[in-house]
Amino acid sequence: MAKRVVIIGGGPGGNQAATLAARLGAEVTLIERDIVGGAAHLWDCIPSKAMIATGGALTFVERAERMGLAVPDAGVHPEALRERIQGIEDRLEHSVTGLLESQGVRIIRGTGRLTGPHTVVADTADGEVALEADVVVLSTGSRPRIPEWAAVDGQRILTTRDAYPPPEMPEHLVVIGSGVTGVEFVHMFRSFGSEVTLIVSRQQVLPQKDPEVAAALEEDFLRRGVKLLKGARAEGIDVSDDGVLVRCDDGRSVRGSHALLAIGSIPNSDGLGLEAAGVEVDGGGYVVVNRNMQSSVPHIYVAGDLSGKLPLSSVATMQGRKIAEHAMGLHIGRPHRHLDYDKAASAIFTEPEIADVGLAEADAFAEGRKIRVTKVPFSSSAKALINDDPRGFVKLVSDPATGVVLGGSIVGKHAAELISVVALAVTARLTVSDIVESILVHPALSEALAEAAE
Numbered sequence: 343m344a345k346r347v348v349i350i351g352g353g354p355g356g357n358q359a360a361t362l363a364a365r366l367g368a369e370v371t372l373i374e375r376d377i378v379g380g381a382a383h384l385w386d387c388i389p390s391k392a393m394i395a396t397g398g399a400l401t402f403v404e405r406a407e408r409m410g411l412a413v414p415d416a417g418v419h420p421e422a423l424r425e426r427i428q429g430i431e432d433r434l435e436h437s438v439t440g441l442l443e444s445q446g447v448r449i450i451r452g453t454g455r456l457t458g459p460h461t462v463v464a465d466t467a468d469g470e471v472a473l474e475a476d477v478v479v480l481s482t483g484s485r486p487r488i489p490e491w492a493a494v495d496g497q498r499i500l501t502t503r504d505a506y507p508p509p510e511m512p513e514h515l516v517v518i519g520s521g522v523t524g525v526e527f528v529h530m531f532r533s534f535g536s537e538v539t540l541i542v543s544r545q546q547v548l549p550q551k552d553p554e555v556a557a558a559l560e561e562d563f564l565r566r567g568v569k570l571l572k573g574a575r576a577e578g579i580d581v582s583d584d585g586v587l588v589r590c591d592d593g594r595s596v597r598g599s600h601a602l603l604a605i606g607s608i609p610n611s612d613g614l615g616l617e618a619a620g621v622e623v624d625g626g627g628y629v630v631v632n633r634n635m636q637s638s639v640p641h642i643y644v645a646g647d648l649s650g651k652l653p654l655s656s657v658a659t660m661q662g663r664k665i666a667e668h669a670m671g672l673h674i675g676r677p678h679r680h681l682d683y684d685k686a687a688s689a690i691f692t693e694p695e696i697a698d699v700g701l702a703e704a705d706a707f708a709e710g711r712k713i714r715v716t717k718v719p720f721s722s723s724a725k726a727l728i729n730d731d732p733r734g735f736v737k738l739v740s741d742p743a744t745g746v747v748l749g750g751s752i753v754g755k756h757a758a759e760l761i762s763v764v765a766l767a768v769t770a771r772l773t774v775s776d777i778v779e780s781i782l783v784h785p786a787l788s789e790a791l792a793e794a795a796e
């Protein structure tokens with residue numbers, strides 16, 4: 343009899359586990375409550391990038407004279423933008439649903455919960471559907487964290503999910519939180535012409551990132567007129583007819599037309615019946631997993647944000663793949679590569695764009711590890727001049743003894759695409775000579791990678 347796999351949550355984690363397990367011969371049922379394709383994915387990740395792309399097009403038009411063009415003034419058309427974003431969401435939901443159906447996955451629209459280690463119930467519009475499972479995958483994702491001091495109304499006080507685009511374009515947006523989400527929203531709304539103030543709880547934006555990279559971004563924000571309120575934590579928001587007043591714990595406050603919360607997310611683990619199945623949860627509500635993504639109940643796996651690992655769509659997808667392989671026994675009797683979070687590439691879609699992978703210079707320094715660091719600015723790249731955007735640099739971190747590429751960061755146009763070369767080098771343990779000896783396209787930004795590898 344085919345293995346019965348029941349998956350709760352149809353985001354990147356759940357979808358990937360579903361399609362691969364089905365292809366490997368399992369009988370797969372996927373339960374989704376809100377949107378096939380994933381709420382965090384299709385209601386945050388994708389629309390935020392779509393808004394940033396539109397803002398980027400606007401900035402490009404504003405700079406077009408420098409490219410030798412005469413263009414009329416451009417402006418945002420909020421309804422057209424809303425339609426564009428809805429269109430992208432619909433197409434992606436449709437294509438994911440089609441892919442799942444083509445693999446024979448049964449999709450149930452409803453809310454799933456465990457009722458025991460091998461039993462799942464889906465609460466649907468037509469009543470309860472009871473399912474038996476040999477394998478369960480929990481991939482319910484996360485949602486924006488809303489503190490008790492903020493009364494989100496979707497009008498003046500927004501979470502990220504209210505902002506694609508918001509009901510009215512903010513005249514002055516106060517962004518609370520300067521992690522990846524916060525800085526992307528600063529960039530996004532500044533490109534649309536909003537005045538922006540960013541509340542930074544520490545002394546640097548992006549506290550988890552290389553200080554040199556964070557400094558490059560701060561410099562650009564300041565050049566564009568963004569106000570940074572450093573060393574302040576928001577602790578209250580007052581709303582009036584014409585705007586908001588965000589109060590901070592050090593006595594300072596900021597007035598704006600709107601406030602946006604970007605203070606992290608919380609896992610969707612409530613109401614999942616974890617206790618009924620004996621699944622262990624940590625203090626933050628994340629399900630505790632081992633390196634095979636198994637929970638404390640070995641046939642109950644966890645993919646995506648719910649696992650409390652690196653919360654990225656790309657990582658959720660890879661976790662889903664690894665779960666399907668493991669649950670279907672592909673690891674038995676053959677080499678099985680475990681997911682290595684240290685080798686995950688990631689990008690921040692600001693301007694300049696920021697991307698990194700593998701070992702960071704600052705971390706190597708903190709560990710006292712010997713490394714070779716080489717850095718090349720884009721200002722010497724022909725392609726960067728052709729693009730009229732010579733900002734940023736490529737930095738490669740390698741092992742001085744063997745030349746193996748250990749990591750890298752890129753700041754500048756197309757950094758999210760360019761980092762793929764470094765990510766491949768890190769995963770495949772290629773050396774700097776492998777990069778130097780690859781004949782790359784000219785003129786192209788990737789040539790800076792070869793130069794940094796020299």
Ligand SMILES: Cc1cc2nc3c(=O)[nH]c(=O)nc-3n(C[C@H](O)[C@H](O)[C@H](O)COP(=O)(O)OP(=O)(O)OC[C@H]3O[C@@H](n4cnc5c(N)ncnc54)[C@H](O)[C@@H]3O)c2cc1C
Pocket residue numbers: 350351352353354355356373374375376377378379380381382383384386387388390391452453454455481482483484502523607610613614645646647648652653654655656657658
């Ligand atoms: C503003 C923002 C921007 C981001 N940008 C990027 C980016 O550029 N690149 C990147 O890689 N990552 C990005 N991320 C992170 C990324 O969106 C998440 O890491 C990813 O979507 C997690 O996938 P998931 O499958 O765990 O969760 P989700 O995508 O949220 O999918 C989980 C699904 O489970 C469903 N669900 C929940 N509970 C139940 C239940 N009980 N029964 C049935 N269904 C249920 C939900 O409706 C949801 O559809 C961003 C996140 C945010 C907040």
Ligand SMILES: NC(=O)c1ccc[n+]([C@@H]2O[C@H](COP(=O)([O-])OP(=O)(O)OC[C@H]3O[C@@H](n4cnc5c(N)ncnc54)[C@H](O)[C@@H]3O)[C@@H](O)[C@H]2O)c1
Pocket residue numbers: 518519520521522523524526541542543544549574575576577604605606607652653654688689690691
């Ligand atoms: N481009 C991308 O790939 C992308 C984009 C957005 C999010 N993400 C993923 O989501 C993860 C989470 O990022 P995030 O930025 O949403 O959350 P985060 O938890 O990384 O950052 C939230 C920030 O808000 C600050 N903060 C908390 N309370 C505050 C307060 N009261 N006042 C002021 N600041 C406060 C925290 O100190 C922290 O720096 C990222 O690590 C990434 O994995 C990825």
